[in-house]
Amino acid sequence: MILSCQNIDKAFGTDVILKQASFHIEDREKAAVVGINGAGKSTLLKIIMGELEADSGQVVLAKGKTIGYLAQHQDLSSHHTIYQELLSVKQDVIDLEARIRSLEAEMKELSGQELENALDQYTRLGHEFELKNGYAYKSEVVGVLKGLGFEEDEFEKQVNTLSGGQKTRVSLGKLLLSHPDLIMLDEPTNHLDMNSIAWLETFLLNYDGAVLVVAHDRYFLNRIATKIIEIDGGEVTVFQGNYSDYAAKKAQLREARMHAWLNQQREIRHQEEVIAKLKSFNREKSIKRAESREKMLDKMEVLDKPTEIRSEMHITLEPKVVSGNDVLTVEGLSKAFGSQQLFSDLNFQVKRGERVALIGNNGTGKTTILKILNGLLEADSGSFTLGSKVQIGYYDQEHHVLHPEKTLFEEISDAYPDLDNTTIRSTLAAFLFTGDDVFKRIAELSGGERGRVSLAKLMLSEANFLILDEPTNHLDIVSKEILEQALNHYTGTVLYVSHDRYFINTTATRILDLTGGILVNYIGNYDYYLEKHDILTPTAAGTSTAASEPEPESAGKMDWKQQKEEQARQRKRENDFKKTEEEIFRLESRDGEIDELLTQESIYTNAAECVKLHKEKEEIAARLETLYEQWEALAQ
Structure with a gap:
């Protein structure tokens, strides 16, 4: 440990x-x-x-x-280049190498015992140098830099000139190299x-x-x-x-806890009904039994109701009108910024009902494509055409579609002036903004909160073509899963950019990979993309699994027979319970009638009739005692 x-x-x-x-x-x-x-x-x-x-x-x-620790936010300050900053982690190896080189130079002037001692030291230092991967430490540094997405022409950039994200990558590289x-x-x-x-x-x-x-x-x-x-x-x-194992186990535990809570609540209500019924019998034994059950209820450790994790945020995406089958057609699209050509002659189509993920490395132009489609940028050449009745709903990862000076309430009410106050508050509450939260200014919100406001506006838009730029940024896992579920139930069309591979794997029906300035089409989710893209590690042949053997027919028949028998037993119990209650009601009514008769002069002056009625009361009491026990057993 x-x-x-x-x-x-x-x-x-x-x-x-x-x-x-x-x-x-x-x-x-x-x-x-x-x-x-x-x-x-x-x-x-x-x-x-x-x-x-x-x-x-x-x-x-x-x-x-x-322990090596990388926090979320790095405030790295250094006049070193990126390469020098990572190389500084290997300073002990560099010093060791310098000592070895110095010793080599010294040994040229030594002889006898001094030379022998120097050779022993040289051997020890050489062994230590080898253990510290000294012969490959520069290659190791370069490998980590390239692995973390730095190109060779960036190695000489000064750390102080880097963005926050780049500084985080440098800090991560230093941590990994420190082992x-x-x-x-x-x-x-x-x-x-x-x-x-x-x-x-x-x-x-x-x-x-x-x-x-x-x-x-x-x-x-x-x-x-x-x-x-x-x-x-x-x-x-x-x-x-792993996470999937955890999610499955968590769902099972939540279901089991909910099942246990529902069963206990059912049992509590049932016991309360039995107690009330026993007390209504108004007999000493029945009252004692009722009191015994009350004590049992008092000692019961009542379970708390499990919180339903998916009840926190509610997203319902549904288009107001159905678009035509051809939603988007892009032809010959090109874009460059100065001398940097992002892409050229891009051609693709999006059909109604598709959920298309646009992926690629940082800086390839994915967000630029979405901005062009939303009219926020002009293409250098080419065109795009929206299909019949297409209405776009746009989610911007930087939330430029939100107005910083407005309150949440104003943001929604100004965008949708036909909504009344109650509807606006209900919508914001569905995205976890309640009470005075609705009067916060957009500028005061965190990234995650702005994301929820953008999702709320998206939901209200009732658009049939959603264009989403990194919709899962700043969302926690639960919120991502809620969004995934909403998109998978959405009957419109979706085109989105995302780095969240799990999200892509769960929602995408098609992937467009923007690489080398061109688009490569994959008709499937992220797992399919990996299978087809990674030609250096092709999938092994014969991966298809044999279909599971069907369950023997006899077992199926046996299950059906047992189910029928159980249903028959249940019906009989219900019938017996009903008949028992009816007989108790009939006998209790007759017992009351006898008490009424015994108060009449024509009866209590007739000895023979009195004896007869008292005998009937005794028989009723004995029968009722049996019926009460039978009712209590059936009530269980």
Whole structure:
């Protein structure tokens, strides 16, 4: 075991973030921390690193082990070039190499014992140099830089001139080259394109140390994680397997908890009905039984109703009118910025009902294509045509379609003036904006909040052709899954740009790969794209799996027979229960009639009639006692 977190508690004021959080990381284990935005994932990593102090509990790192940590936001300042900055991680190897070269020069002047001693030292240093991969450290640095998406002509750029995303990649490269025993990464895929993410996956999978990562990239988590650490409502739960294993197990547990809660609620109501009925019998034994059941109910540990995770945000996408079959036709589209030619002579079509993902490396022009289609940029050449009755709904990753000075309420009401106040508030509430939140200015919102406002406007547009630019940016996993479900139920047409491979795999019916200035068409999801694209690692022959054998007919017949028998038993029980209640009602009514008769002078003065009626009352009492027990048994 390399790391152990034991009973970690952390709160900010009255906001409890972590409650008795406990888990451990084994040597070489690849683990992921998941949870909704604000769950406490980054807080947990900072506590492990000692950047934040836990309210209670302890973090134990195995003796002699090292941790490397990459936070979400990097404030890297350096006058080094990119290459020099990464090379600085290998300073010990560089110094060792210099010592070896110096020793080589010294040995030319030595002889005898001094030479022998120098040779021994040279051998030791050479062995150490080899263990530290000294003969390939420069190649290692170049490999990491290229893997993280830096071109060779960028190696000499000064770090201080880089963007925030580029600085994060430089920091990630330095961390990977330092080879700590435990790598901790907070959202490492945010500033990487698909090729770089795939390279990072391979690097981490082959890494001989342990990895603990926070990420919303479910495809990434599926590739690398063997353990999922979930933070939900401050509680930490550990699941073995990758993200898909976790999601399936989580769904099973939620279903089981809901089933248990519903069963208990049903049992409570049933017991309350039985208690009320027993008390209505107004007999000593029945009342005692009722009291016994009440005590049992008082001792019952009542389960809390499980929260329904998908009830948090509601997205319903539905077009107002149906478009023609030909939604979009693009012919000969070209665009350049100065001397940089992004693409030329692009031709493609989009048909009604398709969900087309436009993918490619950063800087290839994907967002530019969407802006051209939305009339925000002009193409250098070529044209595009929208089909009959096509109405576009546009989601901009930078949310330029939102007005910073407006409040949320104004943003919706100005865009859709026909909506009344109640509808606007209900719509915003569906996207988690309630109360005074609706009067916040757009400029005051976080990236995730702006994304939710843009989605709300998209939902209200009732467009039949959605053009989406990185719609999952800033969304947590739960929100992404809700959006996926909405798009998969959408009857219109979708064209989108995304780096989220899981999202693409779940929603796309076709992929257009913008590479080398041209489009390559793949009729399938992301898994299909990988299968066809990666010609260097072709899929093995014979991958088709044999169809599962049909269940024997006799077993099917047996299940059907058992089901019929159970249904017959259920019907008989219900009939018996009904007949028992009817007989109890009849006998109790007759018992009341006898009591009424015994008050009449013509009866209580007639000894023979009194004896007869008292005998009938005794028979009724005995029969009722049996029926009450029978009713109670059937009520179970």
